[in-house]
Amino acid sequence: MRRGGAQSYPAVTDFLKSGLYRWAGDAKMFDGDTYVELVCSPSNPDGGIREAVLKSGDGVAVHDLAYYWPQYTPITSAAAHDIMLFTVSKCTGHAGTRLGWALVKDRAVAQKMSKFIELNTIGVSKDSQLRAAKILKAITDGYDRAAGDDDDDSSGRLFHFARRKMVSRWAKLRAAVAASGIFTLPDELPGHCTFANETVSAYPPFAWLRCGKEGVDDLEGYLRERKIISRGGGKFGADGRVVRISMLDTDEAFAIFVDRLAAMN
Amino acid sequence: MRRGGAQSYPAVTDFLKSGLYRWAGDAKMFDGDTYVELVCSPSNPDGGIREAVLKSGDGVAVHDLAYYWPQYTPITSAAAHDIMLFTVSKCTGHAGTRLGWALVKDRAVAQKMSKFIELNTIGVSKDSQLRAAKILKAITDGYDRAAGDDDDDSSGRLFHFARRKMVSRWAKLRAAVAASGIFTLPDELPGHCTFANETVSAYPPFAWLRCGKEGVDDLEGYLRERKIISRGGGKFGADGRVVRISMLDTDEAFAIFVDRLAAMN
The missing domain is CATH 3.40.640.10 (Type I PLP-dependent aspartate aminotransferase-like (Major domain))
Structure with a gap:
């Protein structure tokens, strides 16, 4: 859906x-x-x-x-x-x-x-x-309240909050991938963000996760057996050794996901 | 729209x-x-x-x-x-x-x-x-509260309320049509309603209003000049001497509409 x-x-x-x-x-x-x-x-x-x-x-x-x-x-x-x-x-x-x-x-x-x-x-x-x-008014109101005080995160600056969340999740995912040793992720893509007025990396809402392990030609199926739901590369015109994984699930589900991933080898 | x-x-x-x-x-x-x-x-x-x-x-x-x-x-x-x-x-x-x-x-x-x-x-x-x-729960709750007391209209029986409203509006419209003398409406269509458990007439949400006045071949335009907005019969595959008028506008707008209609001759 x-x-x-x-x-x-x-x-x-x-x-x-x-x-x-x-x-x-x-x-x-x-x-x-x-x-x-x-x-x-x-x-x-x-x-x-x-x-x-x-x-x-x-x-x-x-x-x-x-x-x-x-x-x-x-x-x-x-x-x-x-x-x-x-x-x-x-x-x-x-x-x-x-x-x-x-x-x-x-x-x-x-x-x-x-x-x-x-x-x-x-x-x-x-x-x-x-x-x-x-919703959109609440976002702009949050930025209006924080105007002139870039360090004030109590005022509800949605994009700043969400970016910190994405930075934290990607750090956890990259740590889990490093721990497992069988996966790779796309490199970080840095650029100057005119909204945040600083150079930041991209933190996509989906992880495009590739597996180098011998014999794993259907990564979606391999992960499903290990209780991780993903969408196989074939659905996106890519090969079966790559999957798309949502980075936007609940904190609880995301924590379980990275723990399971880190334990694979 | x-x-x-x-x-x-x-x-x-x-x-x-x-x-x-x-x-x-x-x-x-x-x-x-x-x-x-x-x-x-x-x-x-x-x-x-x-x-x-x-x-x-x-x-x-x-x-x-x-x-x-x-x-x-x-x-x-x-x-x-x-x-x-x-x-x-x-x-x-x-x-x-x-x-x-x-x-x-x-x-x-x-x-x-x-x-x-x-x-x-x-x-x-x-x-x-x-x-x-x-909304749908509020309607069924209204009928649950009124169960066994068919005369209790304080409990919010939506369809009963709305029917009384439609009866009242159609009575006003038929009176205005009779006062003007140049319009006709479809006959009332009575039937036994298994929901209300009584014989009632149809009170459609649209009036299909026909004009018999000589020279009025574009009733939609004729009414528009007299500050009544309708949809001409041509849009429904009928002739131009008939229009569709909403019976569901606000009380205020409906009162103005019937007053204007009654004054035409």
């Missing part, structure tokens, strides 16, 4: 056999002129920053910035793409509220997007809209 | 040019064997009870029972169609909550419906689900 990034994009067009669009797979393999390229940046599953790879004048790029928040990745510059999608889901963790928004340069495109939402769902739940407005 | 009944059904299949389905118009004019027939009962706009008109063994009927609630129409029997759609929208007035449900006999069909919702929206907003659960 997750949005799940790129792997869910083809869903509705393929399901309804749309005569307008069909899923054409990986943009790197595409050689036509007319397309909509979906750029998920930071990438799900691996957290890397992505740029559009197709350059035709007849094509359109849609940037999905669901994970472009300072707790996950350095905000290196103001994003200024033609069509940018956002959601409270990964911003604050309110995925269940089912609310997103878009920043769109072309008014006619924005109107078509509004029309589609009207036709498809008659608009977002008012309950969700009220909830999201309250 | 209204759901608006039958006239919005073709929206998504046509918009995406679905290869699975296309809108074929009025079921009465259809002569194929394979179809999905949408039966909106009580009907929007006119409030009448409808039955499926196509009978092919390869066809499927979907009953939209959005308005099948005791404040609007006698509940003459337990509905037992193969696929039945409901919504809190017209049941309690919480259209903005965007929550509906379905009763479906065939498990495989129900699973396909769930899958579509998952692909299309990843599921209904949790905020909406919590809100709707609270």
